[in-house]
Amino acid sequence: MTAGSAERIHAALIARISEGRLQPGAALAETALAEEFGVSRTPVREALQRLARDGLAERGPRRAFALKTPDPAEMAGLFEAVGEIEGAIAALAARRMTEIERAALAGLLEEEREADPAAYSALNLRVHAAIRAGARSPVLARTLEALELQTLPWRAMNFARDAGRQARSRSEHRAIAAAIRAGDPDAARLAMQAHVAGAFLAATRPLSE
């Protein structure tokens, strides 16, 4: 019992989407994928069902799976929801973080100030992870993760980043951290929502900024 083919294929497909190696709307035929991965259709079916559950694939007219095409309007709704949930997380963090956690968050921002562009992305993730941890809500954290996964094809299409965005992102982080440190949930929520909106706009208009 190898026990894990489906999971492996699921991860492989997500990686392909992330790298842009799967075009939006691409057909995901069970037979072809089974042959390609050297397994039978059964684990492929499970992987595709999981992908559909993740919101990354949908069933076509012939019940066949196809990669979801990122609809701009739907993506805007997705980012809005991400902003609301991450805002709620920030508000909870402002209420619940311990002094040590607040200090650790401040420390992360110090690191961030002198980080080169290559290291910035990883630090950005750590900042958000620290806030998630401080919110004490595994349910909201899981929900956020699921929604962010659905933004993956969009991010894969718009990977262009302008240099100015990074500076603004840092400044937004500081505003969030300041509100959290001050224990102001409403300000933390608003700052986080502005941050997510800024990231969305940067991803949406990579050329015009």
Next chain:
Amino acid sequence: MTAGSAERIHAALIARISEGRLQPGAALAETALAEEFGVSRTPVREALQRLARDGLAERGPRRAFALKTPDPAEMAGLFEAVGEIEGAIAALAARRMTEIERAALAGLLEEEREADPAAYSALNLRVHAAIRAGARSPVLARTLEALELQTLPWRAMNFARDAGRQARSRSEHRAIAAAIRAGDPDAARLAMQAHVAGAFLAATRPLSE
């Protein structure tokens, strides 16, 4: 090609959970379910995978599926997340509902005032549906639905309702609607969060109130 066995079985299992006919922790053996539903293991597998994705089942030590046991702490976290998301929905509704929608919501509350206990439950659903529709966020609506589904075993365990809860629920609805009508997102959010918390407490302590 019948095309839908898995969906039927999935729905049947959810119905059983909802009716309390499946004990928490109950083993969900593929073979037994396949024989019971008169199908093969394949659609049963798909139904169980969907159930696990819904957060209603989890895999045991032998990779077998078992009904998730409702953990009080986890349920509290779940209701908190529901409160945050439904609060966000209420805040968005306060900003976005048209005048006609606000009037319709007020009309629902009028109906609610003179509803007998039997009709109240359906009206309660309509109130929340009206607010969801006014929020213009299908993503948050879907997310909320997914989380509420996970509270199902908990609600199945604690179906006791006291008469006082219904009166308080009506009053909470009025507070939410008033904030929405006034276009006050923050007040709408807080009122909705208080409403969800009240429902959770009523479900948690059905005897002590």
Next chain:
DNA sequence: TGATGTCAACCTGTATACATATGCCGCGAA
């Protein structure tokens, strides 16, 4: 009597076979 080793039954993971429906392609007629 208790402990341990072995065996058998069962359950999941995977592969494959079969049924069925759909889309495509070619052919014929208007």
Next chain:
DNA sequence: TTCGCGGCATATGTATACAGGTTGACATCA
């Protein structure tokens, strides 16, 4: 030339067969 129809190829839905492993019981020995 174009429209319509029929057959074929193929893909999914479902069923069943096979493989690997774990659990549990039962028998045997100290």
